[in-house]
Amino acid sequence: MVVMQDPTFNETQIAQLVDCFYEKVRIDPLLGPVFNAAVHDWDEHKRTLTSFWSSVALRTASYRGNPMAMHRGQPIRVEHFARWLALWRETTPEVLDEAGTAQMIEYAERIGRSLRLGLGLPEQMEKRGLGIPIVSKS
Numbered sequence: 001m002v003v004m005q006d007p008t009f010n011e012t013q014i015a016q017l018v019d020c021f022y023e024k025v026r027i028d029p030l031l032g033p034v035f036n037a038a039v040h041d042w043d044e045h046k047r048t049l050t051s052f053w054s055s056v057a058l059r060t061a062s063y064r065g066n067p068m069a070m071h072r073g074q075p076i077r078v079e080h081f082a083r084w085l086a087l088w089r090e091t092t093p094e095v096l097d098e099a100g101t102a103q104m105i106e107y108a109e110r111i112g113r114s115l116r117l118g119l120g121l122p123e124q125m126e127k128r129g130l131g132i133p134i135v136s137k138s
Helices: 011-027 031-038 040-056 067-071 078-095 098-118
Strands: none
Touching: 011 031, 011 040, 011 078, 031 078, 040 098, 067 098, 078 098
């Protein structure tokens, strides 16, 4: 586990990271079809995600949303999380220094784990899900 310290990056760099990362996601054979079907305005989505990651990493409190609710109902499987994290690990050092990369990867791992659990998905592909349906009070 990485000990979190003052970030070595800023919101501009987070925006650059989000932009580079989601350009890869859009064309990825596994992730692209899921994201492209769900995201109708990529520029707006990237602004929202820049706000999300800035709130996580810089404590800006600029994000107003519910990531769990946004992911429910999407055709997301464990292998999507694994690929998402692999692309994040690939992209982060292209934009941030070593310390910033370590921090952002740690955040992504925590967030991914939380989303997987919240969606009832197993931690690893070979494990079975909890088998508990997610019920929405819509």
